[in-house]
Amino acid sequence: MTPTTALIEPGFALEGPAFTVSHATIKAFARSVMDFNPLHLDDGFMRDTRFGKTQFEGVIMHGQTAYGLVTRMFTDWAAEVEGELRRVELRFLKPVHPGNTITPSATVQLSKDTTTSHWLVFDVSVTNQDGVLTARGEAQVELFGRRSR
Amino acid sequence: MNMNASTEQHTEDFWEHAKARKLWDDIVPGEARKTLPFHLTLEAIQDYCRSVGDLHPLYFDEAYARATRYGGLIAPPAIHSLLMFACTPMDDWVRTPGHINVGQQWSYHQPLRPGDTVTLQGRALDKFIRKGRLFVIHDNVFFNQHGQVTCTGRGWSIRPA
Numbered sequence: 001m002t003p004t005t006a007l008i009e010p011g012f013a014l015e016g017p018a019f020t021v022s023h024a025t026i027k028a029f030a031r032s033v034m035d036f037n038p039l040h041l042d043d044g045f046m047r048d049t050r051f052g053k054t055q056f057e058g059v060i061m062h063g064q065t066a067y068g069l070v071t072r073m074f075t076d077w078a079a080e081v082e083g084e085l086r087r088v089e090l091r092f093l094k095p096v097h098p099g100n101t102i103t104p105s106a107t108v109q110l111s112k113d114t115t116t117s118h119w120l121v122f123d124v125s126v127t128n129q130d131g132v133l134t135a136r137g138e139a140q141v142e143l144f145g146r147r148s149r
Numbered sequence: 150m151n152m153n154a155s156t157e158q159h160t161e162d163f164w165e166h167a168k169a170r171k172l173w174d175d176i177v178p179g180e181a182r183k184t185l186p187f188h189l190t191l192e193a194i195q196d197y198c199r200s201v202g203d204l205h206p207l208y209f210d211e212a213y214a215r216a217t218r219y220g221g222l223i224a225p226p227a228i229h230s231l232l233m234f235a236c237t238p239m240d241d242w243v244r245t246p247g248h249i250n251v252g253q254q255w256s257y258h259q260p261l262r263p264g265d266t267v268t269l270q271g272r273a274l275d276k277f278i279r280k281g282r283l284f285v286i287h288d289n290v291f292f293n294q295h296g297q298v299t300c301t302g303r304g305w306s307i308r309p310a
Contacts, residue, residue, distance in 0.1 A: 017202065019201070019202055025200070028199070028200045029200040029201070030161075031196070031200075032193075032196040032197045032199070032200035032231065033197065033200070033230045033231040033233075033234060034159055034231060034234035034235055035230075035234055036161040036162070036163050036244075037163055037244070037246060037247070037248060038163065038164075038246045038247070039246075039247065039248075039249065045246070045247075049247060051247070051249065051307070052280070052281055052282055062230075062250070063250045063251070063252075063253075064227070064230040064250065064253070065200075065201060067227055067230065067253060068197075068200075068201035068203070068225075068227045068230060069201055069202075071225060071226045071227040072201055072202070072203045072205075072225065072227075075203075075205065075207075075225055075226065076205060079205065079207065079217075082218075084257070085226055085257055086256060086257055087254070087255065087256045087257065088226075088227075088253075088254065088255055089252075089253070089254035089255075090252060090253060090254070091251065091252035091305075092250065092251055092252055137252075137254075
């Protein structure tokens with residue numbers, strides 16, 4: 001439940017909707033962002049290509065899909081609390097494949113007044129259906145009119 | 150697909166211009182990338198939103214959006230995922246087959262809106278070798294047609310050897 005009148009303190013948590021990845025969702029994302037890299041669309045390319053010591057068995061989801069799910073989690077919430085998503089930083093740690101289901105989540109690590117506003121700093125995670133961390137980072141949300149002093 | 154008047158030169162075939170793109174060796178940190186203005190349509194915004202399952206009325210319901218502090222429909226922050234490709238030509242190195250995105254950070258200043266014409270100032274900021282892999286950090290600033298900064302960001306990518 002989102003506090004609507006009090007300042008939001010460290011430990012407050014958000015979770016976004018789960019997203020199940022398929023070849024169709026990957027193709028739809030590729031078309032929507034014009035990113036037709038064969039990493040995401042060509043199973044043969046992925047099976048035949050080595051990436052350093054890494055070799056994939058097939059296509060992988062665009063990392064930016066996870067990024068979009070993270071921003072969606074924050075913008076859905078910010079719209080309710082008169083806030084604005086100001087920054088997201090995300091590192092992609094593990095590949096996400098068709099058939100995987102990923103879920104973004106975030107926890108407030110810091111709550112801070114600035115001269116005219118109030119900001120929250122979140123730790124951000126994206127995990128798959130097995131609880132494996134696929135992306136990790138940080139986000140910052142500005143809450144208008146919420147200064148504590 | 151969100152192809153429109155300003156993106157007719159974009160195609161789905163990333164191999165077509167592969168030989169015209171800069172190799173890691175050719176990329177000069179600090180050197181401006183060639184960029185293209187992009188007319189951001191409502192269709193392009195909504196295509197993006199649907200692709201990440203985001204049907205928030207701020208992006209779909211004009212009456213709802215008009216009653217918010219935005220005063221109308223907007224684009225979601227991560228629309229830069231589209232703009233990175235829409236605002237760069239087909240021979241830009243971001244389209245190199247096998248180019249891997251390993252992380253991004255973006256700051257958001259004000260939302261883009263349907264009908265905006267978006268421009269990009271972009272460059273490689275750094276390149277280096279780590280654990281035998283060829284890294285490039287790219288640095289990007291997007292503007293609307295009024296010259297206002299809408300968002301800024303950096304990405305870490307691994308380039309094919």
